[in-house]
Amino acid sequence: MNASSYVGRFAPTPSGYLHFGSLVAALASYLDARHAGGQWLLRMEDLDPPREVPGAQDAILHTLETYGFEWDGQLVRQSERLDVYAARLEQLFSQGLAYACTCSRKQLEGYNGIYPGFCRNAGHDAEDAAIRLRVPELNYHFHDRVQGEFRQHLGREVGDFIIRRRDGLYAYQLAVVLDDAWQGITDVVRGADLLDSTPRQLYLQELLGLSQPRYLHVPLIIQPDGHKLGKTYRSPPLPGDQASPLLLRALRALGQQPPAELAGAAAGELLAWGIEHWDATRIPRSPTLAEAQLR
Known part of the structure; x- marks a missing residue:
């Protein structure tokens, strides 16, 4: 480079x-x-x-x-x-790539941090709910300059992940991807x-054309x-x-x-x-x- x-x-x-x-x-x-x-x-x-x-x-x-x-x-x-994150989140939500989730922490106990998809097709209103990004049943991989090849199956190892919390705060994964591209x-x-x-961020970059x-x-x-x-x-x-x-x-x-x-x-x-x-x-x-x- x-x-x-x-x-x-x-x-x-x-x-x-x-x-x-x-x-x-x-x-x-x-x-x-x-x-x-x-x-x-x-x-x-x-x-x-x-x-x-x-x-x-x-x-x-x-x-x-x-x-x-x-x-x-x-x-x-x-x-x-925050306005930038809000606009991109609205884009993902309106395209059906993200959805509202009302699951409590207690409901998700026992799933080892992998979201089981309870709200995926529930059609909840976005107000007073977390927003999750739908992930594909695909392996994402990249070459890290120190750690070497890293692979992760988003569906099996992560599940749909939060891009805006229930309290309205934007999640790290969405913000970091948008800011790295903007800068x-x-x-x-x-x-x-x-x-x-990183695989979650690769997927977001792909979705947003970054x-x-x-x-x-x-x-x-x-x-x-x-x-x-x-x-x-x-x-x-x-x-x-x-x-x-x-x-x-x-x-x-x-x-x-x-x-x-x-x-x-x-x-x-x-x-x-x-x-x-x-x-x-x-x-x-x-x-x-x-x-x-x-x-």
Whole structure:
């Protein structure tokens, strides 16, 4: 891919502060874009106000700046694009590709997260109901630049999935597909926890006539108790005074091999080295890495 055509992005959710796992994903996406001479955009995925931590958006931006990340263009917030999501959802609903679902969580217990289709042909009104997308009985597959070939049968392994919640909030799957296309994203670099979301996004891209980016899913950082580093488990936020050692750790987690003399380097020097020497083929293929092994 030539330099001028690469457009990457980092898209944090303000349900908490950035942690070391976030840093690994941000660094991978940043270095992949900058090494290619491309753009690196920043998008705030603030679709869920009840879960948003007050002050998290500002804290995320401040942390990225403190750690030396520089993004291109203006910050985009998903909360400013609700009309776009509404229009596309209405299109899918009017074409019969989506339908209203009134199922409660209790009704869906025992189905292992795979929707059994109770409301598929019920003809419920869309008001005060979730909206689900009909999925085909087909295998969707793609080649991930790190994880290799990934396949998923949407009907058997996922079922019809929600694109607007009962409370009226738009689902991640719909918003991310529309935003990536609108921003011209050519390469999505993100955590491996979203690997199994990708076939759903491929299907939405197909339905909406959108281009499909390349994908690279980096390993998740697992805490000693077995949980992935994340906001759900109150992982410690990135400290502002530890940018250099944590960037060095993140480079090593991504399989890069910074020389010993960079141990005391400033954040900017580490990023400059990473941009010049970035090699995505060195990223560990395992979808998880133990945090303890990275210290």
